[in-house]
Amino acid sequence: MYDIIGDIHGRADELEALLLKLGYQRQGTVYKHPERKAIFVGDFIDGKGQHRKTVDICRSMVEQESALAVMGNHEFNAICYSIPDNTGDYLRHHNEKNIRDHAEFIAEFPFGSHRHQETIDWFKSLPLFVGHYWMDGNPGALSETVACVDYTVARPAGKLVAYRWSGEQKLEQNNFIWVDRHL
Numbered sequence: 001m002y003d004i005i006g007d008i009h010g011r012a013d014e015l016e017a018l019l020l021k022l023g024y025q026r027q028g029t030v031y032k033h034p035e036r037k038a039i040f041v042g043d044f045i046d047g048k049g050q051h052r053k054t055v056d057i058c059r060s061m062v063e064q065e066s067a068l069a070v071m072g073n074h075e076f077n078a079i080c081y082s083i084p085d086n087t088g089d090y091l092r093h094h095n096e097k098n099i100r101d102h103a104e105f106i107a108e109f110p111f112g113s114h115r116h117q118e119t120i121d122w123f124k125s126l127p128l129f130v131g132h133y134w135m136d137g138n139p140g141a142l143s144e145t146v147a148c149v150d151y152t153v154a155r156p157a158g159k160l161v162a163y164r165w166s167g168e169q170k171l172e173q174n175n176f177i178w179v180d181r182h183l
Contacts, residue, residue, distance in 0.1 A: 001166040003177075004039045006149030007072065008058070010049025010104060014153055014160045015057060017179045022162060030064040031057065036164075037065075042072020042126070045105045047154035052108040055119055071126035078105060082120050139163075139178050141171040153181045 003022050008015050016031075024031040024038070031038075040058050045051050061067035080092035081102055092098055109116040134152045139161045141147050151159040161178040163171070 001036050001164070002039050002068075003033075003036055004041060004147075004149055004163045004165055006041055006161045007043035007152060007154065008040070008054050008160060009043055009047035009074070009152070009154035010045055010051040010054050011047070011153045011160060011181065012050035012053035012057060013182055014179050015054060018160050018162060018177070019057075021179060022164065022177055024066075029056075030060045030066055032061075032064070032066045038067035038162075040067060040069040041149060042070050043074045043150075044072070045078060046074040046101060048104055050108075051105050055122075059122055069126050071123055075123040075126065078102065079120055079123055082111070082116070139176040140173055141176075144170045147171050147176075151178065156181065156183070 005015075005018065019031045019038070022033065022038075023036070024033045038061060040062075044054050044058055058067065058069060062069050077092055077098075081090055081094070081098060083091045085091050106116075109119050134150055134155075135148050136151070139149070139151055139159065147163050149161040149163055151161045153160040158181045159178040160181070161176065164175040164177055166175075168175075
């Protein structure tokens with residue numbers, strides 16, 4: 001079965017804490033669970049954190065088949081930030097706001113470097129996830145069949161949330177697992 005893990009935003013320490021809480025164990029360079037697989041719903045990057053470590057953890061889990069992943073809007077934005085358009089600019093303009101938005105990611109993956117391009121190529125290989133909610137409070141079902149795992153760990157009081165799905169048709173409150181953001 002699956003553990004659906006919400007937006008990480010470069011918070012590698014919280015990601016590792018959540019994986020351990022969910023019963024994953026580090027085996028070499030990858031976290032594995034004996035019976036489950038993680039599903040990352042994107043937004044690996046942006047925000048203050050450890051982007052390289054976060055990408056390395058998620059990518060190695062995907063490549064070693066202990067996780068699946070989809071692209072979030074932040075990966076999509078990073079891709080567009082790296083692709084020139086036909087006017088000499090980029091699909092995501094390099095204006096003051098966007099430079100600030102991508103500063104933490106670019107600091108760890110210098111723009112145009114081999115590591116940057118390799119990471120952008122990996123982002124391009126992921127299916128795109130749409131939706132952006134930034135919930136507050138304690139995680140829980142929005143209805144019997146709707147769950148949000150974006151309790152934005154990017155904010156100081158945020159949480160990194162997973163839903164431990166076992167194929168049930170109706171969501172169960174005790175399947176929400178989370179860790180609070182470290183200060």
